[in-house]
Amino acid sequence: MKLLPLVLANLRRHRLRTLLTTLGVALATFLFASLRSVVTTLNAGAEVASASRMGVQNATAIVFPLPLSYRERLAAVPGVAAVTWANWFGGLYGDGKTFFAQFAVDPETYLAMYPEISVPPGQKEAFLHERTAALVGKGLMEKVGWRLGQDVTIRGTIYPGDWTFTIRAVYTPTVRAMDDRSFLFHYDYLYERTDHRATPGWYALQLSDPSHAASVAQTIDAMFRNSSAPTKTMTEKAFNQSFVTMWGNVQFLMNSIGMAVVFAILMVTANAMMMTARERTGEVAVLKTIGFTDRTLFGLVMAEASVVTLSGAVLGLGGAKLLYAGTGFNGFGFLPGFDVTPATLALGFGITLLLAVASGIVPALRAARLSIVQALRHVE
Amino acid sequence: MALVELRNVHKSFQRDTQVIEVFENLTLDVAERSFTALMGPSGSGKSTLLNLIAGLDRPTSGTITVAGAKVNAMPPTALAAWRARHIGFVFQSYNLLPVLTAFQNVELPLLLAPLSRKQRDERVRIALGVVGLDDRLQHYPRQLSGGQEQRVAIARAIVSDPTLILLDEPTGQLDKRAAEEVLALLQRLNSELHKTIIIVTHDAHAAEKAKQVLHLEKGVLAA
Ligand SMILES: Nc1ncnc2c1ncn2[C@@H]1O[C@H](COP(=O)(O)OP(=O)(O)O)[C@@H](O)[C@H]1O
Ligand SMILES: [Mg+2]
Numbered sequence: 262m263k264l265l266p267l268v269l270a271n272l273r274r275h276r277l278r279t280l281l282t283t284l285g286v287a288l289a290t291f292l293f294a295s296l297r298s299v300v301t302t303l304n305a306g307a308e309v310a311s312a313s314r315m316g317v318q319n320a321t322a323i324v325f326p327l328p329l330s331y332r333e334r335l336a337a338v339p340g341v342a343a344v345t346w347a348n349w350f351g352g353l354y355g356d357g358k359t360f361f362a363q364f365a366v367d368p369e370t371y372l373a374m375y376p377e378i379s380v381p382p383g384q385k386e387a388f389l390h391e392r393t394a395a396l397v398g399k400g401l402m403e404k405v406g407w408r409l410g411q412d413v414t415i416r417g418t419i420y421p422g423d424w425t426f427t428i429r430a431v432y433t434p435t436v437r438a439m440d441d442r443s444f445l446f447h448y449d450y451l452y453e454r455t456d457h458r459a460t461p462g463w464y465a466l467q468l469s470d471p472s473h474a475a476s477v478a479q480t481i482d483a484m485f486r487n488s489s490a491p492t493k494t495m496t497e498k499a500f501n502q503s504f505v506t507m508w509g510n511v512q513f514l515m516n517s518i519g520m521a522v523v524f525a526i527l528m529v530t531a532n533a534m535m536m537t538a539r540e541r542t543g544e545v546a547v548l549k550t551i552g553f554t555d556r557t558l559f560g561l562v563m564a565e566a567s568v569v570t571l572s573g574a575v576l577g578l579g580g581a582k583l584l585y586a587g588t589g590f591n592g593f594g595f596l597p598g599f600d601v602t603p604a605t606l607a608l609g610f611g612i613t614l615l616l617a618v619a620s621g622i623v624p625a626l627r628a629a630r631l632s633i634v635q636a637l638r639h640v641e
Numbered sequence: 642m643a644l645v646e647l648r649n650v651h652k653s654f655q656r657d658t659q660v661i662e663v664f665e666n667l668t669l670d671v672a673e674r675s676f677t678a679l680m681g682p683s684g685s686g687k688s689t690l691l692n693l694i695a696g697l698d699r700p701t702s703g704t705i706t707v708a709g710a711k712v713n714a715m716p717p718t719a720l721a722a723w724r725a726r727h728i729g730f731v732f733q734s735y736n737l738l739p740v741l742t743a744f745q746n747v748e749l750p751l752l753l754a755p756l757s758r759k760q761r762d763e764r765v766r767i768a769l770g771v772v773g774l775d776d777r778l779q780h781y782p783r784q785l786s787g788g789q790e791q792r793v794a795i796a797r798a799i800v801s802d803p804t805l806i807l808l809d810e811p812t813g814q815l816d817k818r819a820a821e822e823v824l825a826l827l828q829r830l831n832s833e834l835h836k837t838i839i840i841v842t843h844d845a846h847a848a849e850k851a852k853q854v855l856h857l858e859k860g861v862l863a864a
Contacts, residue, residue, distance in 0.1 A: 263752045270740040543735045550697060550732075551750050551797070552725025554718050633697045637732065 264557070268564045275537070279569060282533045286573025286616070287580065289526035290609050294581035296515040297605045302596045303501075303512070305438045312471040314374065316500025317464040317481060320491040324349075326460045327490050329452070334484065335464055340477045342469040345370035346461035348448060352415035352424060354405075361401050362595070363415060363444040365451040365459070368396075374467050377435045384409070384430035392450050394429035400441035400589065402431055415444075420455050440597030465497075523612060530620040534566050538624030545628045546636035559629040566621030567614075574613035578606050642709075643670035644805065644837055645694055650703035652689060663689050664860045667703070671839060676831040678848035679841045681857035687841040690857065691807050694839070695728045696720045708804045725753045729798025731808040736794035737782040743769065743793045744778040750801045768800040769793070771834075772826055788819025795826060799836065806830070808840040812847060824850045 272279045317335065319325035326348070336344045350363035368389050372378060380388070380396065388394045395413065407413065407428055414425045426446050434441050451459045468477060478494035485492045545558055582601045584590070591599050650667040653660050663686040671677055679687050692698040693705055696712045705712045708727060715723060729750075737746045747768055751761040769775045772792040782790055791811055798806050808827070812820035828850050830836040840851065848854045856863045 266745065267738075267741070267749075267752075270738075270745070274740045544738050547732070547736060547738070548749070549721065550695070550724070550728075550730045552721050552723075552728075552753050554721040556718070634692055 264561060264564075268561060268568060271537070271541075271561075271565055272568060278533055278536075282530055282569050283573040283576070285526050285529050286570050286613070287576035289522045290574045290577030290613060291581045292522050292577075293519050293612065294578050294601050294605055294609055295585075296519045297608070298581070298585070298599060298601045299592070299596060300512050300515050301602050301605060302438075302592075302599045305598060305600075310497035310501050312474070312496070312498075313468045314497040315466045315468060315474060315478065315494055316497055317466065317492050317494045318462075318500070320482070320493040323463060325490070326462055327464065327492065329457075329460050331461070331464060331485070331490075331492075335466060335481065338477060338480055338484070340469055340473045340480075341466050343370060343374055343467035344464055345374045346448065346464045347371065348451060348459055348462040349419075350415070350417070350446075350451070351419045352417045354413070354415050357416075359405060361405075361442050361444055362440070363446070365448040366445050367448045368445075371445070371465075374465055377439050378432045379435050380430050380432045388430035391427065391429055392447055393426050394447065395426035396430045396432055396445040397428050398441040398443050399431055399433045400591075401444060402428075404442065404589070413444075420451065420459060422454075424454075434597070438598040440591060442591055442597070463500075465500075466494075523616070527616055527619055530566070530570060530616060531623070533569075534562070534620045534624045537565070538562060538627055541628075542631065542636045545631050546633045549631070549633050555629040558631075559625045562625035562628050563617070563621045566625070567617040570613050570617040570620065571610075574610055578609045582606065644673040644675075644708055645669070645671035645839075646704075646706040647693070648704045648706075650693065650705065651701045652686075652693065652698075653701050662860065664700075667860065667862065669855075669862060671837070673837055674831070674835045675837055676827070676850075676852045677839045678851035678854045679839060679857060680843070680845070680848055680854060685857045686860045687857055688809055691730075691809050691839065691841055694805070695730055695807050696724055697730075722753075725750055725801065727804040729795075729801070729803040729806040731791065731794045731798050731806075731811045733810040733813040736797075737790055739782050742779050742781055743774060743785065743796075746782070746793055747797045747800050750797060754801060764800055765796075768796040771799065771830070772796045786819065787815050788822055791815060791819070791823050792826065795823070795830075799830065799834075804837065806836050806838045808838070810841050810843065812842065812844065820844070820847065 317327070317331070319327055332344050332346060335341060345367050347367075348365040350365055352363050354361070372380065372385065388396045397407065401407075409428055409431060411428050412425055413428060414423050416422075417424055432441070432445075448461075466477070468474060474496055481494045482492055548558060549555075578601070585599060585601055591597050647667055647669040650664050652664045652667075653662045655661075667690075679690065681687050689698065693700055694707065694712070696715065700713050703713070710723060710727070712720070712723070737743075738749075741749075744765055747765045748761055751764060756764075766775060766778070769778060772795050774789060774792055774796065777785065777789065777793075782793070785793065794811070795808075798808075812823050815823065824847055827838055827840065831838050831852075838851075840847070842848055854864070
């Protein structure tokens with residue numbers, strides 16, 4: 262502890278180098294926390310998925326629609342208790358900077374299938390009985406500052422034109438992993454205004470018995486195999502994941518980027534530590550002459566590496582935690598309940614400790630093993 | 642019994658395939674409270690001798706005893722602790738850590754001793770007072786002249802009240818006046834504070850300040 266001022270003084274020697282290395286570690290740990298939280302949030306969302314619900318999407322990809330006529334055929338499949346459907350609207354609001362997800366849903370069946378979307382009874386009635394009514398998440402209401410009864414105009418991108426809705430109801434999710442920033446409106450309105458072009462993006466099914474999920478999926482996919490729109494039926498958990506990961510294997514991508522980032526910063530930190538150690542050969546010899554042991558010198562270099570990497574990690578991991586919690590970030594509606602979990606923070610600090618050891622070990626050993634006589638001959 | 646005793650010291654260096662014999666059979670006594678100047682041409686082994694006495698290097702064979710301790714036989718960690726307690730060493734240059742103030746540089750040896758902050762503070766101020774730099778506590782080495790830097794290094798060498806002070810050409814890079822000041826300081830340390838001092842120097846004038854002069858020629862001592 263008495264030696265801490267020496268460690269800090271050494272770090273002040275090249276302020277810019279220390280600052281850049283610390284910021285590099287901060288950025289790397291921030292990215293690590295962000296990427297990993299995408300994965301944990303997706304998993305948390307998938308965890309709370311109901312085992313008694315399934316999703317049906319176009320076998321090619323979820324961005325391709327399914328015919329409206331499938332609803333009766335799906336409802337007729339043995340084991341299917343209820344059917345609902347929805348559509349991704351993808352419109353822009355205001356200057357386009359306020360992103361939120363809009364879904365066209367079949368109101369009655371949708372709310373029946375998703376009891377976790379909690380709506381006050383009076384508002385629910387109002388929403389169900391007005392063709393241009395909207396049901397908006399509480400979080401979104403607060404974020405944009407909307408009030409109940411207000412008209413909201415959304416500019417269509419997939420379905421062009423200005424679409425005006427009246428907010429008639431506000432929902433509160435009863436589970437954390439459910440998004441509270443979505444904007445729901447009547448599928449019929451979309452269907453009619455687009456001259457019946459906007460067919461369902463996906464269907465959701467309620468099963469009478471979750472244990473029949475596999476056979477139900479098989480029956481459905483076999484039924485549509487040779488149609489113009491073959492289907493892919495999966496559990497809600499898998500469906501939730503595929504909905505968010507429509508652009509590929511997110512988990513693999515996130516982990517690969519995360520590892521690459523950590524590895525890159527390891528090189529940067531190790532290099533900075535090596536440079537630092539090399540410049541100080543003479544000083545290490547002087548400290549040893551004074552009576553500092555090899556072990557102490559090893560510790561001093563390791564402490565230096567630890568201070569840099571750990572303060573970077575505090576900035577990066579703490580920054581990620583505070584930033585995402587403070588802004589209520591939810592991945593534009595794709596990542597409801599986005600959160601940097603304690604496990605992610607612990608893992609981040611664990612990796613940082615490894616980083617400290619990996620970047621400090623070589624210069625620390627070099628300092629410990631340095632022969633005073635040899636070192637001074639090179640200096641003088 | 643002398644404070645420093647070298648008996649039949651043999652020291653050789655191995656450089657690639659070549660063996661450099663520095664001392665074949667060196668015997669030397671240095672008395673307590675003495676002030677010895679060690680002279681000799683470059684490469685004659687002056688630094689090597691000082692390093693052996695300080696326990697910075699080990700003899701190939703022979704024994705080195707300082708204040709009763711067998712320096713040549715001590716394990717590395719014990720040797721480091723012994724050095725902290727008994728040896729004050731001053732090099733020709735690069736003595737001070739540039740990132741530390743004069744105060745912090747002088748404090749370094751005390752960090753290895755079980756002393757409170759207040760005790761350390763007191764001793765550092767006394768040591769810097771002895772070398773006449775108690776008004777430069779918060780200066781960094783680059784803010785000091787060469788002579789002042791060497792005086793700070795001497796303050797660090799005396800701060801833990803070591804048994805023996807060793808200086809390897811401490812005035813080698815100083816101008817005449819600064820060198821004078823350093824030598825006068827060493828003389829005072831010896832006569833008033835009774836420190837035992839061995840100084841390596843090229844300068845015959847500097848050697849005059851010492852009580853005793855030893856000449857080293859190709860690894861052999863002559864008075
Ligand atoms: N660490 C070392 N490795 C190899 N040779 C050395 C080493 N230290 C000293 N020498 C050699 O030993 C001899 C004495 O060196 P040194 O003690 O530095 O002389 P001086 O200080 O009198 O100039 C020289 O020939 C020098 O090259
Ligand atoms: Mg020399």
